[in-house]
Amino acid sequence: MDLRIFTEPQQGATYDTLLTVAKATEDLGFDAFFRSDHYLRMGDVSGLPGPTDAWITLAGLARETSRIRLGTLMTAGTFRLPGVLAIQVAQVDQMSGGRVELGLGAGWFEEEHKAYGIPFPKEKFARLEEQLEVVTGLWATETGKTYDFHGTYYDLTGSPALPKPAQRKIPVLIGGHGAKRTPRLAARYADEFNIPFASVEDTERQFGRVRAAAEEAGRAPDSLVYSNALVACVGRDDAEVARRAAVIGRDVDELKANGLAGTPAEVVEKIGRYQAVGSERIYFQMLDLDDLDQLELISAQVMPQLS
Numbered sequence: 163m164d165l166r167i168f169t170e171p172q173q174g175a176t177y178d179t180l181l182t183v184a185k186a187t188e189d190l191g192f193d194a195f196f197r198s199d200h201y202l203r204m205g206d207v208s209g210l211p212g213p214t215d216a217w218i219t220l221a222g223l224a225r226e227t228s229r230i231r232l233g234t235l236m237t238a239g240t241f242r243l244p245g246v247l248a249i250q251v252a253q254v255d256q257m258s259g260g261r262v263e264l265g266l267g268a269g270w271f272e273e274e275h276k277a278y279g280i281p282f283p284k285e286k287f288a289r290l291e292e293q294l295e296v297v298t299g300l301w302a303t304e305t306g307k308t309y310d311f312h313g314t315y316y317d318l319t320g321s322p323a324l325p326k327p328a329q330r331k332i333p334v335l336i337g338g339h340g341a342k343r344t345p346r347l348a349a350r351y352a353d354e355f356n357i358p359f360a361s362v363e364d365t366e367r368q369f370g371r372v373r374a375a376a377e378e379a380g381r382a383p384d385s386l387v388y389s390n391a392l393v394a395c396v397g398r399d400d401a402e403v404a405r406r407a408a409v410i411g412r413d414v415d416e417l418k419a420n421g422l423a424g425t426p427a428e429v430v431e432k433i434g435r436y437q438a439v440g441s442e443r444i445y446f447q448m449l450d451l452d453d454l455d456q457l458e459l460i461s462a463q464v465m466p467q468l469s
Contacts, residue, residue: 163468164193168445172200190461194231202274224258233263240269244296260328265335345375354387366439389443393421410449426463
């Protein structure tokens, strides 16, 4: 079971804060540091000092870390043209020595688009499908050859399809709860399928849909990695769990029902239930980025029981 750290910087974090968390992620033995791709806070927080861009952040972290994987859950397809995104991600992959992963989604948070003047098209999912085709097609084009794509939303002619990533193939993550189109898209393009904030029962159903879609597409279902992203609130005892829940403005019972909350033993047991339905990787959503003690606790008392 791979354990990864997932952050939500739009809620309020500087680059220096993210660097501190990323270095702790590396030093404490976690597999990867991921971040969301949002430009506007959510809920009753200040969001200060303001948003940081996902791929600019990851470029910086690529030069200041050496082992951990780096990526997004999920890059919003509405934020970037696919040709530009392919260049950005390939460059950050080169800067990291081949440690980047791209989570790509359709984009959903309309208010952040209004706040920063970003178009919010109706046909987001159809655009996402073309974006995946373009990004992966550019990376896969042999050096010295050109890439063409003529779709409904994007048109590329004679692209040199450069630069190339450091990795032979950058892992692509697709995720979500959609019952039909999402599994089909994952079967075609994804190296990993991630379901965020889902119960064990919903996880099992969605993994089953993705596996069925892969088989229908002529692909081995086990060729994908299956993962969960879940909010973390781990404490040595009930009092510490309650304190951490209060800091992030959440109810302990709700967190235990819908996330990874409780003592290390409780969290290990809950992860085991996800593992039993096919999850191979867990992203701990860390909402209090100043609480490095929680990272240390997970590393010391949860990770050894799952390795």
